Amino acid sequence: xxxxxxxxxxxxxxxxxxKQAITMAKEARWSLEQAQIVADPGILRRAHDRLQEAERExxxxxxxxxxxxxxxxxQQIAQTMTQLRAAAQDIDIATQAYTTPKQIR
Numbered sequence: 410x411x412x413x414x415x416x417x418x419x420x421x422x423x424x425x426x427x428k429q430a431i432t433m434a435k436e437a438r439w440s441l442e443q444a445q446i447v448a449d450p451g452i453l454r455r456a457h458d459r460l461q462e463a464e465r466e467x468x469x470x471x472x473x474x475x476x477x478x479x480x481x482x483x484q485q486i487a488q489t490m491t492q493l494r495a496a497a498q499d500i501d502i503a504t505q506a507y508t509t510p511k512q513i514r
Contacts, residue, residue: 420477420486423470427489430463430470434496437463438503445506457507464500467493 437460444456471493478486 420482423473423477424489427470427474427493430466431492431496433466434463434500438499441503441507460500460503467497467500
């Protein structure tokens with residue numbers, strides 16, 4: 410492995426982690442939407458927990474990418490950062506829409 414490859418490994422890892430966080434956010438939002446359709450409080454709670462975990466992953470991935478932002482990879486990182494911001498906004502929207510259904514007795 411060359412010195413350049415070793416130097417790029419942390420940045421490539423950060424990009425991969427960001428892509429995983431974006432996917433996790435999309436899946437968590439879809440999961441919450443499906444849980445709201447079913448209206449089962451247990452499923453809703455788990456979906457909301459999954460959404461919160463995705464929110465943490467997106468925030469961590471954002472910080473990690475900001476740390477690795479260099480001129481040589483700025484365009485690629487900027488594009489991924491835009492996708493991370495969109496994922497964070499999606500999570501915010503889904504969190505605001507999250508409501509636990511009232512039990513009918």
